Amino acid sequence: MANGNGSAGLDRMLVLEVARVTEAAAIAAARFNGRGNEKAADKAAVDAMRYELGRVSLQGTVVIGEGEMDEAPMLYIGETVGNGTGPEVDIAVDPLEGTTICAKLMPNALAVLAVSERGGLLHAPDMYMNKIAVGPGYPEGVISLDASVEDNLASLAKAKGVKINEITACLLDRPRHADMIRAVRRVGAAVQLIPDGDIAGVIWTTDPAETGIDIYLGSGGAPEGVLAAAALRCIGGQIQGRLMPSNDDERKRAAKMGIEDIDKIFRLQDLASSDVIFAATGVTSGSLLKGVRFRGDTAETETLIMRSKTGTVRRISSRFRDVGLRFAESRD
Numbered sequence: 001m002a003n004g005n006g007s008a009g010l011d012r013m014l015v016l017e018v019a020r021v022t023e024a025a026a027i028a029a030a031r032f033n034g035r036g037n038e039k040a041a042d043k044a045a046v047d048a049m050r051y052e053l054g055r056v057s058l059q060g061t062v063v064i065g066e067g068e069m070d071e072a073p074m075l076y077i078g079e080t081v082g083n084g085t086g087p088e089v090d091i092a093v094d095p096l097e098g099t100t101i102c103a104k105l106m107p108n109a110l111a112v113l114a115v116s117e118r119g120g121l122l123h124a125p126d127m128y129m130n131k132i133a134v135g136p137g138y139p140e141g142v143i144s145l146d147a148s149v150e151d152n153l154a155s156l157a158k159a160k161g162v163k164i165n166e167i168t169a170c171l172l173d174r175p176r177h178a179d180m181i182r183a184v185r186r187v188g189a190a191v192q193l194i195p196d197g198d199i200a201g202v203i204w205t206t207d208p209a210e211t212g213i214d215i216y217l218g219s220g221g222a223p224e225g226v227l228a229a230a231a232l233r234c235i236g237g238q239i240q241g242r243l244m245p246s247n248d249d250e251r252k253r254a255a256k257m258g259i260e261d262i263d264k265i266f267r268l269q270d271l272a273s274s275d276v277i278f279a280a281t282g283v284t285s286g287s288l289l290k291g292v293r294f295r296g297d298t299a300e301t302e303t304l305i306m307r308s309k310t311g312t313v314r315r316i317s318s319r320f321r322d323v324g325l326r327f328a329e330s331r332d
Helices: 016-029 038-053 097-103 150-159 173-187 198-202 223-237 248-256 323-330
Strands: 057-063 088-098 110-119 130-136 166-172 190-194 217-219 237-245 276-282 293-295 299-308 312-320
Touching: 016 038, 016 088, 016 110, 016 276, 016 299, 016 312, 038 097, 038 110, 057 223, 088 198, 088 223, 097 130, 110 198, 110 223, 130 198, 130 223, 150 173, 150 217, 150 323, 166 173, 166 198, 173 190, 173 217, 173 276, 190 198, 198 217, 198 223, 198 276, 217 223, 223 237
Parallel strands: 057 088, 166 190, 166 217
Antiparallel strands: 088 110, 110 276, 130 217, 130 237, 276 299, 293 299, 299 312
C-alpha cells in the first residue's frame, strides 16, 4: 500500500490503534496475575486481543499465532482479523508472553503485537529456534550462530571496547542451556537467567546501560524470534535464528510454511523484512515496562510502541476507567 506521500508503508495512524490492542490484552491478563491459572490468563488475553483487533481498520492475516507448545487458546495462524477495511497486513501476536510469569506474579510478562506490510514477517512454524541477539551500534557480523559462545562473547567485548568480564548474557533458565551457561561463566562473563519471556530478553540488549544485558543467547520459540526481530527492526540491533525441528512432523510443517532449508540462518531482514509496528504492554512489572495497576475499576498501563519506518519509539502511560464494564462488553 502507499501512504499520503506516495511511499510504501503502514499508516502512522495505526500506531495508536495497535497500542490499544495490547493494552486491552494486558488488562485482561492482569486480572489473573498471581492466581496460578496460566490457561485462564492466556485465554483472557486472547479474547481481549481478538475483540480489539476486530475494531481496527485493517485487513489482517495472523502469520504468527498462539503457540501449540503451550496448548493454549489460539489466535490461530491464517485467522483473519480487523474490520475488513483499510490496509492488508500481516499480524504477529503473543497475547500473553510469559503465561507462567503471569500466573506466578513474576516480572516481565507482556502482551505483544506486531503489524507489518503484507509479506513482511517470516511465517515461522511453532517449534524451537536457536537465537543470538545484540543491540544497535555494533559492526555487522559481530555475532554468529556458527561461532562458539566464547568467540561470540570475545567478539562483542572487543566491539564494545570492554573486557569480557564486563559482558552479561541473558538466557532462559532451562536445563537445555546448562552447557551454554557454563561456557559463558568459564570465560568470565555474567549470566542473567529468566524464567520465561525471551522477547523481553532480546529487547533488553538494545539498552545495556539501563538493563545490564549485552547479548541474548539460547533457544526458545520460533514465533517469539519473529516478534523480537520486529522490535529490533524498529529500535536497531542484530539477531540470528535457526530452526530446531525435533521430528519429521516439524520438518514437514516448516516445509509447508515455505521454509525449504531447515538449516538456514535467519537474520533480521529475513525475520522482519518491511515496515513494521511493534507494541508491548506490561502485564507484570519488570525491567522493560510497568505492569497493569488496578485501582478500583480503573486500570493503568505502560506500553512500548515502535515503528521501523520512522525509528520512532514511544512509551505510553494510559489510564482506563470502567474497565470492568469495558471487558464485560468485549465478551458479549
